[in-house]
Amino acid sequence: MIGVGDMVLLEPLSEDSFLENLKKRFDHNEIYTYIGSVVISVNPYRSLPIYTPEKVEEYRNRNFYELSPHIYALADEAYRSLRDQDKDQCILITGESGAGKTEASKLVMSYVAAVCGKGQEVNKVKEQLLQSNPVLEAFGNAKTVRNDNSSRFGKYMDIEFDFKGDPLGGVISNYLLEKSRVVKQPRGERNFHVFYQLLSGASDETLKKLKLDRDVSKYNYLCLDSASVSGVDDAANFRTVRNAMQIVGFMEDEVQSVLQLVAAVLKLGNIEFKPESRSNGLDESRVKDKNDLKEMCELLGIEQSVLERAFSYRTVEAKSEKVSTTLNVAQAQAKTRHKVMGVLDIYGFEIFEDNSFEQFIINYCNEKLQQIFIELTLREEQEEYIREGIEWTNIEYFNNAVICDLMENNQNGILAMLDEECLRPGTVTDETFLDKLNTICAEHQHFESRLSKNSKFLTDHSLPHNCFRIQHYAGKVLYRVEGFVDKNNDLLYRDLSQAMYKANHNLIKQLFPEGSPAKINLKRPPTAGFQFKASVGTLMRNLQTKNPNYIRCIKPNDKKASHIFTESLVCHQVRYLGLMENVRVRRAGYAFRQAYEACLERYKMLCKKTWPHWKGPARQGVEVLMADLKVPPEEYSYGRSKIFIRNPRTLFFLEERRRQCLQDLAALIQKIYRGWKCRRQFLLMKKSQVVVAAWYRRYAQEKKYKKIKHATTVMQSYARGWQARKLLRQLKHQKRCEEAATTIAAYWHGTQVRREYRKFFRANAGRKIYNFTVQRIIQKYFLNLRKNLPSMSPIDKSWPTRPYSFLDGVHTELRRIFHLWRCKKYRSQFTEEKKAVYEEKLEASELFKDKKALYPSSVSQSFKGDYLEINKNPKYQKLHSAVDEKVLLADTISKINRANGKGTPRIFLLTKKSVVLADQKTGQVKASVPLLDLASVSVSKQSDGFFALKLKEGSASAVKGDFLLSSERLIEIITKLYRLSAANAERVPLSVDISDEFLVQFKNDKVCVKFIQGSPRNGNSASCKRKNNRLLEVSVPSTP
């Protein structure tokens, strides 16, 4: 810690050591120092890295004295008392102009915003509260010689919190704006920021809409020489302000209205008047250049003639008749009572070269604040000690109540007299006001005037005639009376306000409600001084209901420069702020006091005797409590109704114990609640468990029972089976025994009988009996067979069954012999012709059975041979004669045309020696082939009647080629042909080829005849087609 953090602990205490400590700390960037719970802040005039979010966290929820002094510690203390102890708080920031009050108020607000609750709604409120600052500063702050961002109005903001400590909203009250600054600024100062911000920050388009020019020099109200402030970016600030207005809740058209108004004020400043004397002797003013007037009227929607008339009808001094906008960013005030934290930031005490009514008012306000500080920290406190009977040695201090009285006394206070002057009939000027002051206040020790009867000042040349001087708590200030009366009256001529009310512009209308024709009020409005006094009074009463927290700002130098600590200047401030007295009272006094009841209520849980209820008087309870807690007796004193605690550390000790105790209590409650909850849960679970167990046991038992039952059944069945088998075995054994007994008995009887009869038989009788028996059986067999012989038909397959198996071979042989015999008998009945027929049939069977599909159909047909009966039919006479041999076969067949496969009918004759083909109609012989010339016959395996007669190569008949013929009697024809060739011993028998594919020699070329299975659809007969010159295809309908 650099120096001493809390001046109360400074040793030795003197003004010098006080200043030295401040300087030492200031030089080491420690700008904050405590006097007990009061924070002294020295303006560093540069940004220090002590306001970071990490710092906020560091100071959050920490005790006031735990960390090095900081404005955050005060803000945290105030916020926590508000939240936890339900005490409304106010933060009073005092100090002269430029001492850092506004900055301090912003730091407090930002700290509170950072530590209080979070959430969408809360954050919005916080944003609105924080963003109200740029807007208020734009319209209410200006550069002065003392401060580049001097507040030209007083601001008091009440921030409301709910029970949790979350901000709900805020109410901002403004006090007397320094209106005169709009029209006139002292040298080196500026008008309100907003004008410069608008001109440099607004877009070209906006400026055009507002009929403005970016050039500051074009406007009379904006003094050229100090138009820009170093280190201030007006354009950027304009954007900040626009954004802030939006966040605070201005609608876009409202923002536009405000900007229009600002523009209109600038235009108004440019309007110049020229005096004109009228013939009736009255003075009149005329507008010189009407362009600005016209534009202004357009902006505000006022008819130009109306305004011009209003200007012209009276001689008006434009400079003192200006209006200022008063901004009210009042948030909706909640109906229910909420905790409130008030932050007061007013214009600081100021002394200018030329001090007027505004400075008078500002300094009056500061006097009042000093008064409240004295009241609460010095006088009240000391009086309380005496009242409570605490031993106390009085500490002297300067009480500025007397100055306040000089200014505000209802009878002869300066403000009262100014009002009186203003309301008095007759000619009233600033001078008559001064005269009045001179007569009435002359005797007041803090009032000085050249013309007062007090001869002391008659020769004081620093006091001009038109001035009066007041010895304020913070120094002497010389006030020039010029303008006092007018400014106090604060009157606007009715025709002007009426003209304004006629504007087609909502905001203007609202600003001049008195211009409404419905509201013509002849009563004078209250004077500015009166209003201000009243609002200061309200403010003071409001502050007194709250727990005060002080920030006393000190300005280290007059140059707005960092690192400079002008000791004389600081000393002056230390003196008039009464800081030394503050330290002394603190050192002698007690840091904390509380009524016994409240104290007992708060700390009773720290002692078993007082917890939970103390029956006796509260004071005794507190005494017991303190004794029990073993607090050293010098740390506290008992007053009449309150306990006084000397050191904050004792309080922190109590609070810490209480916090601990609360935690323990909470843990206890938690424990009991958890126990109760767990037990309830347990009981519920137990109940459920019983139900589940019951059901489960039932199920398990049922399952077990079924299992046992099943096992029993199985065992039973096995046992029964075993018993049954045992019984069966017994019965079988019994039966076998019986059988054995019978057999034995039979053999025994047999033996008995044989033994008995043996004597009656000869020794070889057995052989004979056997032979006899066999013969007898065979005889019987033959006789039986003769009786049962089957019929003589060779196809009868029946045969009697054999009686004995040993006759098996004989029986089969007999059957064979009988069959052969039967067949022989059958054959012997045949005539010669029939025999031949059967031979032929047999031959056919050998040739074709199972080889050609046509064969089975031929079995039942008898081979008649001469179907045409040639020798009888006269039609074939000629043919008959041509064939000299006997015709063995004559029939009509088809000769297949070798060119297209179509058939031509031909008569086919077969004789012993040759085959003849003749025309069917004429009987003319077409071809005659000797049998010797035939090489082979080819037929298919199918049911068709095609056959090829192939001729021996080189034979005479072979010249014409082979014959491809077709006949239904193919089997007969081929059989006959074959038999003929076989009968001839000279030659090899004709070969019969059965194949589905064979070659036929047609004249010169060989053609392949191929048989395929055709579909039955093509009719029943086979059809032949010439496919190409090498292939004849015969499609045979498939036999179903």
Ligand SMILES: Nc1ncnc2c1ncn2[C@@H]1O[C@H](COP(=O)(O)OP(=O)(O)OP(=O)(O)O)[C@@H](O)[C@H]1O
């Ligand atoms: N804590 C601080 N850290 C850095 N700079 C500061 C601080 N406090 C004040 N300043 C500087 O001092 C200037 C003046 O401070 P501020 O505007 O708060 O004074 P004020 O007391 O409100 O004066 P007035 O009575 O004229 O309104 C600020 O613009 C800022 O530059």
Ligand SMILES: [Mg+2]
């Ligand atoms: Mg300020």
